[in-house]
Amino acid sequence: MRVLTALLLLVLAACQPAATTPSPTAAPSPTAAAASDAPEGWDCDLPDHLAATTDRAQIHDVRIGPRGSGPTGYDRIVFEFEGDGIPEVDLREGTPPFTQDPSGLPLEVAGTAWLVLVLHGGTAVTPEGEQTYDGPTEFAVNFPAVLEMKQAGDFEAVSEWVIGLRVPACHALSVRESPTRLLVDVQHPQG
Numbered sequence: 001m002r003v004l005t006a007l008l009l010l011v012l013a014a015c016q017p018a019a020t021t022p023s024p025t026a027a028p029s030p031t032a033a034a035a036s037d038a039p040e041g042w043d044c045d046l047p048d049h050l051a052a053t054t055d056r057a058q059i060h061d062v063r064i065g066p067r068g069s070g071p072t073g074y075d076r077i078v079f080e081f082e083g084d085g086i087p088e089v090d091l092r093e094g095t096p097p098f099t100q101d102p103s104g105l106p107l108e109v110a111g112t113a114w115l116v117l118v119l120h121g122g123t124a125v126t127p128e129g130e131q132t133y134d135g136p137t138e139f140a141v142n143f144p145a146v147l148e149m150k151q152a153g154d155f156e157a158v159s160e161w162v163i164g165l166r167v168p169a170c171h172a173l174s175v176r177e178s179p180t181r182l183l184v185d186v187q188h189p190q191g
Contacts, residue, residue, distance in 0.1 A: 038067070039074065039172030039185045047092040050173055050182075052121055054085025056157060058132040059124040060179070066143045066188075073188035074172075075146040077163070079122065081180045082132060087122030089182060091115055091173060098162050101153025110140070110148040111164025115171070117184060119159040144188040145169050 061080040067073065081087075094114030098107040124133035137151035148164040165186065172185040 037176075038072070039174065039183075042170035042172055042187050044170040046115075046171075047090060048171065048173055049091070050086065050089040050175070052086065052088040053175075054083070054087070055121055056127075057085055057087040057119070057122045057180070058082040058126060059119075059122060059159065060132055062133065062135060062137075064139050064141055064143075064146065064149060067185075069144075069188075071188075071190060073144060074185045075141075075143045075188070077117075077146070077149065077184040077186070079119070079182040079184075081122070081182070084177075084180055086175055086180060086182050088120035089122075089173060090118040090120070091171065091184065092118075094162055098152060101158075101160055102155045107150060107152055107162065109150050109162045109164040111166065113165040113168040115163040115165065115184075115186075116152075117161045117163060119161075119182075121157055122159045122182075123154050123157045124159065125154060125157075145186040 058081060059079060060082045062078070063080075064075065064077045066075050092115070094116040096109075096114070098109055098114075099105060100107050124131055126132060139149040141148065145165055146163060147166055150162055152160040152162050154160075163184075163186070167189050169189065170187045172183075174183045174185070175181065176183060
């Protein structure tokens, strides 16, 4: 009887899923594609500028997400445009109070430091008044570097966005093709 009980316990144990203990160092890591797409260097000085490669760039999509972790991590903001070319890009330090353009109404953006991104000739409204992007214009994300991002306005083919940061951070501006994208990378806090 004891042998039969022992065999039954062994069979039951074999049918149970193996217990797994997560590794204490297990953390999200960038994929190989994400790692190869990382910024080449960080710029800690503002303002920053990219020259336009087209007169008008229609915004097709806006998205934001964290990439990597630890000392090499950063939050990436992506503006995707229809067709080829980017608008003139200005990135500067922001100081509240912020206002909505053209109404002048107050715009609250979470953070202790802010970036203001202005796309001269970058817009989600065609000359005929059609929307090319109707997605979110407010992102409350609470990522390691970026806490929140809101559109301050899109008026007369100038789009302005306020980016609320956890702490002041270095950044990198870059452009990718196929499809045309402006990347605004914000370095995760160090230490």
